[in-house]
Amino acid sequence: xTITGAAVGADPTIVTPTARRxxxxxxxxxxxxxxxxxxxxxxxxxxxxAGEANSxxxxxxxxxGSQALVEVLRDEGVDVIAAExxxxxxxxxxxxxxxxxxxxxxxxxxxxxxxxxxxxAAASLVVVQPPxxxxxxxxxxxxxxxxxxxxxxxxxxxxLPAAQRAGSITAxxxxxxxxxxxxxxxxxxxxxxxxLVTLEQPSGGDxxxxxxxxxxxxxxxxxxxxxxxxxxxxxxxxxxxxYVAGTADIVGGQTPLSELYPGWVNPLAWLALTVGLAAxxxxxxxxxxxxxxxxxxxxxxxxxxxxxxxxxxxEGSRLRALDALRVGTLRRLAEGLALGxxxxxxxxxxxxxxxxxxxxxxxxxxxxxxxxxxxxxxxRLSDALTELERLVQRRxxxxxxxRDAGSSIPRRRGARPADPDPTPEPGxxx
Amino acid sequence: MAITGWFVALVALxxxxxxxxxxxxxxxxxxxLCLVLMAVDAALAASPRAAVLARSGPDRVRLTESVEVTxxxxxxxxxxxxxxxxxxxxxxxxxTPRRQRLDVPAGERxxxxxxxxxxxxxERRAAxxxxxxxxxxxxxxxxxxxxxxxxxxxxxxxxARRHLPSRLARLRELDGxxxxxxxxxxxxxxxxxxxxxxxxxxxxxxxATARRAGGPGPAGSPAPTLMVxxxxxxxxxxxxxxxxxxxxxxxxxxxxxxxxxxxxxxLLLSAxxxxxxxxxxxxxxxxxxxxxxxxxxxxxxxxKLVDTMAPIDPELLETDWTAVPGLVRSMTSQRALVVIATPxxxxxxxxxxxxxxxxxxxxxxxxxxxxxxxxxxxxxADRSDRASVYRAAASERAMLDAQxxxxxxxxxxxxxxxxxxxxxxxxxxxxxxAYKAAGRL
Numbered sequence: 029x030t031i032t033g034a035a036v037g038a039d040p041t042i043v044t045p046t047a048r049r050x051x052x053x054x055x056x057x058x059x060x061x062x063x064x065x066x067x068x069x070x071x072x073x074x075x076x077x078a079g080e081a082n083s084x085x086x087x088x089x090x091x092x093g094s095q096a097l098v099e100v101l102r103d104e105g106v107d108v109i110a111a112e113x114x115x116x117x118x119x120x121x122x123x124x125x126x127x128x129x130x131x132x133x134x135x136x137x138x139x140x141x142x143x144x145x146x147x148x149a150a151a152s153l154v155v156v157q158p159p160x161x162x163x164x165x166x167x168x169x170x171x172x173x174x175x176x177x178x179x180x181x182x183x184x185x186x187x188l189p190a191a192q193r194a195g196s197i198t199a200x201x202x203x204x205x206x207x208x209x210x211x212x213x214x215x216x217x218x219x220x221x222x223x224l225v226t227l228e229q230p231s232g233g234d235x236x237x238x239x240x241x242x243x244x245x246x247x248x249x250x251x252x253x254x255x256x257x258x259x260x261x262x263x264x265x266x267x268x269x270x271y272v273a274g275t276a277d278i279v280g281g282q283t284p285l286s287e288l289y290p291g292w293v294n295p296l297a298w299l300a301l302t303v304g305l306a307a308x309x310x311x312x313x314x315x316x317x318x319x320x321x322x323x324x325x326x327x328x329x330x331x332x333x334x335x336x337x338x339x340x341x342x343e344g345s346r347l348r349a350l351d352a353l354r355v356g357t358l359r360r361l362a363e364g365l366a367l368g369x370x371x372x373x374x375x376x377x378x379x380x381x382x383x384x385x386x387x388x389x390x391x392x393x394x395x396x397x398x399x400x401x402x403x404x405x406x407x408r409l410s411d412a413l414t415e416l417e418r419l420v421q422r423r424x425x426x427x428x429x430x431r432d433a434g435s436s437i438p439r440r441r442g443a444r445p446a447d448p449d450p451t452p453e454p455g456x457x458x
Numbered sequence: 459m460a461i462t463g464w465f466v467a468l469v470a471l472x473x474x475x476x477x478x479x480x481x482x483x484x485x486x487x488x489x490x491l492c493l494v495l496m497a498v499d500a501a502l503a504a505s506p507r508a509a510v511l512a513r514s515g516p517d518r519v520r521l522t523e524s525v526e527v528t529x530x531x532x533x534x535x536x537x538x539x540x541x542x543x544x545x546x547x548x549x550x551x552x553x554t555p556r557r558q559r560l561d562v563p564a565g566e567r568x569x570x571x572x573x574x575x576x577x578x579x580x581e582r583r584a585a586x587x588x589x590x591x592x593x594x595x596x597x598x599x600x601x602x603x604x605x606x607x608x609x610x611x612x613x614x615x616x617x618a619r620r621h622l623p624s625r626l627a628r629l630r631e632l633d634g635x636x637x638x639x640x641x642x643x644x645x646x647x648x649x650x651x652x653x654x655x656x657x658x659x660x661x662x663x664x665x666a667t668a669r670r671a672g673g674p675g676p677a678g679s680p681a682p683t684l685m686v687x688x689x690x691x692x693x694x695x696x697x698x699x700x701x702x703x704x705x706x707x708x709x710x711x712x713x714x715x716x717x718x719x720x721x722x723x724x725l726l727l728s729a730x731x732x733x734x735x736x737x738x739x740x741x742x743x744x745x746x747x748x749x750x751x752x753x754x755x756x757x758x759x760x761x762k763l764v765d766t767m768a769p770i771d772p773e774l775l776e777t778d779w780t781a782v783p784g785l786v787r788s789m790t791s792q793r794a795l796v797v798i799a800t801p802x803x804x805x806x807x808x809x810x811x812x813x814x815x816x817x818x819x820x821x822x823x824x825x826x827x828x829x830x831x832x833x834x835x836x837x838x839a840d841r842s843d844r845a846s847v848y849r850a851a852a853s854e855r856a857m858l859d860a861q862x863x864x865x866x867x868x869x870x871x872x873x874x875x876x877x878x879x880x881x882x883x884x885x886x887x888x889x890x891x892a893y894k895a896a897g898r899l
């Protein structure tokens with residue numbers, strides 16, 4: 029390990045850099061990380077991610093929001109009060125006769141009972157893109173409609189002044205069918221039903237079911253007569269309560285989730301995380317760097333043999349493989365029978381035939397002539413070769429044992445010791 | 459910088475204030491307190507950079523033996539140095555224990571001992587010493603790695619030395635120090651001594667007996683003391699060992715590389731030949747001379763040999779056999795026994811050796827010592843299924859190749875000794891004794 033020039037004056041035998049040198053080395057990355065975190069914080073505070081845009085919200089600048097309409101209403105002198113919960117919306121109403129309540133429930137969180145609470149709360153109730161529960165609670169005679177998309181309707185078809193002024197609208201949202209309702213005015217009829225149904229609230233006051241939610245949304249409010257219709261409906265009274273239902277309105281959700289468990293749970297989770305981090309640092313700090321060592325190359329000797337065996341097997345070189353086995357067997361037979369390295373195949377066959385009693389023709393077929401037709405026959409021939417070797421070994425050992433056992437007995441007539449070569453002599457013994 | 463398990467426990471102890479106060483600020487405050495304590499403790503720890511380190515211990519060890527090395531740690535700071543120390547050797551040095559506790563009061567010195575049991579031949583180095591000094595609260599510490607050079611030369615095992623006593627006994631038999639000695643070719647006259655029972659009657663020197671008796675005496679005089687001649691084998695012969703450290707020597711057979719087997723054979727042969735009064739010169743060669751021991755005798759010879767062999771590992775090169783005759787000429791000018799330790803595998807890989815051999819056999823007695831692979835034998839015997847039959851065929855083929863090469867070497871006038879790794883050193887020694895007895899040196 030070499031010490032860089034930054035360590036001038038430091039002890040060159042100390043490998044570990046000092047805290048100051050470590051800091052200097054990492055300074056660039058620390059600065060980069062800090063800048064990135066700062067940028068992310070600033071960006072996150074100043075912008076909202078488009079995927080989380082809230083439909084119909086009064087301060088939502090995305091195409092699905094309604095900031096444009098709310099701003100125009102405020103410019104026109106209308107007092108717009110934004111409410112986040114049902115209770116807040118109802119509490120904000122001071123003068124019901126001079127108030128328009130605009131209610132939307134894009135996530136369909138309100139129950140029928142909650143919708144009924146809106147009944148009669150204000151002189152004019154505008155329900156934007158009403159869910160089925162709202163229609164059922166406030167105007168049971170109106171049938172909740174089907175979804176409509178990008179549908180321009182240019183026939184007001186009703187006597188509502190706002191609708192008349194608008195002339196034509198884009199009807200994105202839901203259509204409503206008010207044909208069974210008495211005293212209801214259906215405006216902007218289309219194939220699926222009306223885009224706007226106006227009728228009496230059950231407790232008195234106007235009820236506008238604005239199925240075409242696009243009329244109040246930033247994205248389409250400039251198209252056709254959308255703006256005229258929206259302003260006409262919402263700007264009818266000097267005060268507007270702009271209420272968009274959210275998760276806070278869920279029944280039973282009046283107590284926030286954080287109040288359901290004790291206050292120390294969150295800090296405890298953070299503490300557990302910190303303990304885990306500290307434990308990781310504790311166990312992860314090693315006592316000095318890993319020592320490397322150059323190891324010598326190690327070659328396995330049997331690689332050539334294994335490779336050749338696989339080649340034989342893949343190419344099906346049965347005869348070649350069997351011949352190699354035969355050569356080995358012949359060599360061992362010649363050694364076992366003390367025939368010497370110069371002995372030919374015929375000598376070996378004759379000797380083996382003599383000691384085992386097998387016919388030379390049979391041995392010749394096994395040791396020379398037969399060609400294996402398939403792998404099964406190759407394995408059988410290989411087994412026959414080992415069996416022959418074993419047999420010869422046993423016979424030679426028997427002869428040796430017999431000779432050893434007989435050696436203590438004096439031989440008759442001064443007979444020569446038996447010839448070590450067990451090859452039987454042809455012809456009758458003299 | 460390092461933290462201890464106590465610091466982790468301290469952080470975990472934050473459960474108490476966090477639960478009691480049930481507040482996020484309790485968590486923040488506790489973590490901040492822990493960090494402050496950690497920083498203070500690390501600052502109070504003795505500086506490991508101020509430690510003065512020195513090594514002592516043997517610089518040589520035979521493979522499979524253990525040696526104790528000592529590291530002296532002097533605390534140069536004014537605080538007590540307490541914590542862990544790691545003397546980092548190369549892994550194959552087999553150092554134990556890997557890390558130890560350390561407690562050195564200010565200005566004092568302590569010894570840290572570790573035992574090295576290397577499992578590989580060669581030069582083993584100590585990389586560095588790492589000290590982690592823990593603060594008085596045992597929460598955090600400072601750590602530094604310091605280079606302290608140290609090396610241990612691991613010598614070849616020379617496991618074959620257990621064969622030496624029996625071979626030396628045989629050598630003494632040849633040497634005429636025991637009574638059953640035979641006069642033969644390759645022996646030289648040593649001395650005259652009185653006949654004792656069991657001596658070969660053929661070695662009675664009648665002329666010396668007559669001289670001793672002091673002229674012809676009367677027939678009734680007591681029998682003269684018989685004198686026999688003693689003989690001893692030729693001495694001051696030259697043995698040259700060439701160890702091949704090329705590509706083929708890197709192969710591992712039965713848990714030992716071929717070059718290690720060659721080293722074992724060389725050591726046993728050298729020890730034996732040196733006792734027999736012969737000169738032994740050794741060269742380790744692939745394309746250049748990797749090691750050479752010449753002109754050493756007695757205890758010095760083995761010491762020089764193991765020292766030369768210790769750091770040599772095989773190179774992945776084809777051995778340049780054409781340079782070997784010149785190398786042998788540079789080592790001896792008279793007739794010598796040249797032992798070449800190299801594998802005899804296939805005709806292809808030994809072509810260079812075969813082409814060079816006639817130049818050596820013309821003048822010298824050449825012995826090629828080759829290792830055989832017991833795995834080949836076992837593979838040839840296994841015929842259990844189709845794949846193993848093909849393997850058996852391939853290994854039979856490999857053995858046949860080796861035999862053909864050995865036969866070729868013998869035709870060129872050299873002798874061949876082949877044996878499994880453990881049997882090769884005594885086989886080479888036996889062959890040397892046979893040469894000695896037959897006077898072929």
